[in-house]
Amino acid sequence: MAGPTTAERQQRTSGPPRPQRTPRVPRVRSRTLVLALALAVLLTAGGIWVFYGSQWLRLERVQTSGTRVLTAQEVLDAADAPIGTPLISVDTDAIEERLRSKLPRIDSVEAERSWPHEIGLKVTERKPVLLIEKGGKFVEVDAEGVRFATVERAPADVPRLELTPDRENGAASLRRFGTDRLLREAVRVAGDLPEAVADDTRKVRVRSYDSITVELSGGRTVVWGSGEKGRTKATTLTALMKATPKARHFDVSAPTAPASSGS
Template structure:
C-alpha cells in the first residue's frame, strides 16, 4: 500500500483548514457612524460649555463711544449690562431699548459683542435744530420733531421758536392743523437751513401755516412762506445772499421769484 502523500502529511501537521471570516461592511459603517456621533456630541457639549459655563467668555467690560453732550459713564450706567454673565447670553436688543428709554437724547445706538469679554455701545445723539422756551428753560427739538431734552441754557447756534400767530390766518391755521403740526413745519424749516444760515438764525417765527419767517443776526429777516419746497428755498436763499450781500430783507416764499431789499 502506498503511504500518505506529501499534501496529506502537511495537512496533518497544520491541522484542519480555518474558516474564513465573513466581512460585514454594514456593521463597520455603523460602528464608524456611532463613533462620529459620539465625537459630535462631545464637540457640541464642549462648545456649549465654553460659551455658557466656562469663565473664559464672560462679560467683563462695557464701553461707550460717539457721545457728545452725554458722557460715556452715563451711557454705560443706563445700559445696565449684566457683568459676569456669559457674553453669548447678553440681550443686546434689551440694552438698546433701555438706552432709548432712559436717555431720549440718543437717536440710535449700535450694541455689539466684543469677544471675548466686552460689549461696545456706538451712540449717535440727537442734534437740536430748534428750541422752545418754557418756564425759563429750553426744550431741544431735533429734525424729526422729537422733543428730547430740557436744558437750563440755550445752546449756541440753535434758533428759538416763536409762535406769533396772526389773528385771522394764524387762528385759522391753528384750528385746521393744531399746534403740533405748526411746530413740525417750523422744525422742517430749521432742518432745511444751510449750516451757514442756521448759525446766524436767531428766531423761527410762525405767524400761520403759510407764513414762516426767520430773524437772522444783524437785524436781517427772511420771509420763508410755508415749509414746502424747503431745500429749493434754502439753495435760493444762499444764492440771493451772495448776490446781494448788503441786503437786510430776503423773500424766498416763492423760490422761482426771490427778492431782497436793503430796508
C-alpha cells in the same frame, strides 16, 4: 412529442437560484462610526459648557462710544447690562431698547458682542436744530421735530423757535394743523436754509402754516412763507442775497417773484 426547450435545459443544468447574501459591514467601519458619533456628542456638550457653563466667556466689561453730551456712566447705568452672565446669552436687543427708552437724547444705538468678555455700545445722539424757551429753560428739538431734552443753558449756535400765532391766520392754523405740525414745519424750514444763512440764523418765528420768518444777525429777516418748495426758496435766497448784499429784508415766500428791501 417535442423535447425540452432550451430554457428548460439551462434551468436543469444550473439548478435552483442561490439565495443572495447581505454584505456585512466590516467591524472596523462600525467602530469608527460609533467613535465619530461619540466624539460629536462630546464636542457639542463641551461647546455648550464653554459658552454657557464656564467662566471663560462671561460678560465682564461694557464700553461706550459716540457720546457727546451724555456721559459714559449715564449710558452704562441705563443699559443695565448683566455683568457675569454668559456673553452668548446677553440680550443685546433689550439693552438697546432700554437705552432708547431711558435716554431720549439717544437717536440710535448698537450693542455688539466683543469676544470673549465685552459688549460695545455705539451711541448716536440727537442734535438740536431748534430751541424752545420754556420757563427759563430750553427744550431741544431735533431734525425730525422730536423734543428730546430740556437743558438749563442754550447750546451755542442753535436758533430759537417762537410760535406766535397772529390773530387772523395763526389761531386757524393751530386748530387745523396743531402745534406739533407747525413745529415740524419750522424744523423743515431750518433744514432747507442755505448753509451760510443757517449759520447766521438766530430765530425762526412761526405765525401760521403759511407765515414763517427767519431772523438773522444784525436785525435782518427772511420771509419764507410755508415750508413748501424749500429747496427752490433756498436757491432763490442765495441769488437774492448776492444781488442785493446790503439789503436787510428778503422775501422768498413766492420764489418766482422774490423781493428785498432796506439797506
